[in-house]
Amino acid sequence: MLLLAVDTATPAVTVALHDGSFVVAETTRVDARRHGELLLPLIDSTLREAGLKLDAVTGLVVGVGPGPYTGLRVGLATAETFGFALGVPVHGLCTLDALAYAAGTGAAAGERTGGGIEGPFAVATDARRKEVYWARYDDARTRTTEPAVDRPAEIAEQLAGLPVAGAGALLYPEAFPDARGPEHVSAAALASLAAEKLAAGTEFLPPLPLYLRRPDAQVPKNYKVVTPQ
CATH class of the missing domain: 3.30.420.40 (ATPase, nucleotide binding domain)
Incomplete structure (x- = not known):
């Protein structure tokens, strides 16, 4: 393989x-x-x-x-x-699952196993617009919430007391005081x-994009029609 x-x-x-x-x-x-x-x-x-x-x-x-x-x-x-x-x-x-796997197993530190975050934790990546993509995990391989996008202040209470790995946590230390690596x-x-x-023999997701929100680029409204009527 x-x-x-x-x-x-x-x-x-x-x-x-x-x-x-x-x-x-x-x-x-x-x-x-x-x-x-x-x-x-x-x-x-x-x-x-x-x-x-x-x-x-x-x-x-x-x-x-x-x-x-x-x-x-x-x-x-x-x-x-x-x-x-x-x-x-x-x-x-x-x-997010791959980031959690690295954070929970210590793979980000170059280790095969061990040395990672123990117990429940969360991961958060930068979603721009002052938001984060995030999910919560029981361990490196077990996600307990669906991936979501929120402002850090809106989820700080839900994740209070938990280590949070990823760039999203490192960007907003006021919401995630126990921010951890890996960043990406x-x-x-x-x-x-x-x-x-x-x-x-576990099933995978289909190779389709998980966006959670609309793209930043939008078609302009009231644009001029240039094709023949």
């Missing part, structure tokens, strides 16, 4: 390869405005680091968000295109969680 994992739902453009037991290679760049420009070169460099070619991939894993409209679509469109071209399955995973999701965590789910 060789899984190619990608996620573009946060400012981190992240790619990893997983052989079913270990992460073979990972490459990440943090740049919120260059998802489309960075993803394919990162896939290429990750494959070269592992000494492998794209045709060795037996499955793809992609973060489905929640995340901003444009960046999120880059990863999903790329994964679906590669899956179609290679004739391999494309598995969707909630980006990693494809290594995404791939490792996917490998566990495949081994257990």
Whole structure:
């Protein structure tokens, strides 16, 4: 088995390869405005680091968000295109779940297991507009709420006393005083969680975007019609 994992739902453009037991290679760049420009070169460099070619991939894993409209679509469109071209399955995973997996297992610190957040916690990523995408977890693998988008002050009481991992927590320390890392999701965590789910026969999400709200870009109202009547 060789899984190619990608996620573009946060400012981190992240790619990893997983052989079913270990992460073979990972490459990440943090740049919120260059998802489309960075993803394919990162896939290429990750494959070269592992000494492998794209045709060795037996499955793809992609973060489905929640995340901003444009960046999120880059990863999903790329994964679906590669899956179609290679004739391999494309598995969707909630980006928040991968972040929680890294926070709860200590994978963000370079550890296989252990060293992560113990007990219930939450994760929060930056949703812009002074909001966060968030969810609550009992442990690294068990989400207890649906992904949501809210202003930090609106959920501070719900999450009071809990560690909160992710960029959203670090941006709003007044709402999340026990903010933790990792800041961004990693494809290594995404791939490792996917490998566990495949081994257990657990179902995946379809590779469809989880937006939670309308895109920032809107069609102008009352625009001038220029096509013939």
